[in-house]
Amino acid sequence: MIKAAYRSAVCAYFLMFLLPVVISMAACKEEKKEKRAPRKQVDYIKKIEGPSDSIPASIAQRGEVLVAYADCYECHKKTARFIGPAFEDIAKRYPVNDGYIKLLGLRIINGGSGAWGNVVMRPHPNLTQEDAETMAKFILSLKKE
Structure with a gap:
């Protein structure tokens, strides 16, 4: 009989005090979700303008082999950002000319951030x-042109 009375008291306490708190917390979460502004998509490529030369397919194939044998794919992917930028994003940023090819070569050798x-x-x-x-x-x- 005492256990039944105790259960009733706990249920009454829950309904009177804790249930309104739980409901108000859930309502606050819903309000916060509605008030959030959509996140802006930041363009991290920051394209550099300039004339581009062409790269012979045989040299590009040799470079692809060198990339495959190096540890590049641990941090980079061809089409998707991974730990580092995607190779396609790097290609979008830099014009194809000797100056940027030398710069990127130095960055590959020296690293950087x-x-x-x-x-x-x-x-x-x-x-x-x-x-x-x-x-x-x-x-x-x-x-990609």
Whole structure:
């Protein structure tokens, strides 16, 4: 008999005090969801304008092989952003010319950060400048006109 009275008291306490609190908390969550502004899509590519040259298919294929044998695919994908930017996004940003090919080759060798946010690219000091530039040519060959 005491247990039944105790259960009744607990149920009454729940209905009188806790249930309104739970309902109001749920209502607040719904209000917050409605008040949120849609998140802006930030364009992180920041395209650099300039004339572009063409890259011969044989050089692009050689660069693709070098990329496959290096550790590039641990952080990059061809079409989707992963840890680092997608190769296609890199191709969208930079014009295809000798200056940017040399710059990207140096970035592949020395590593760096800041160009694509806070992600740090590891250095690849065992690559030659020629191989790094060939890899950069492959990446820039993915540019879609």
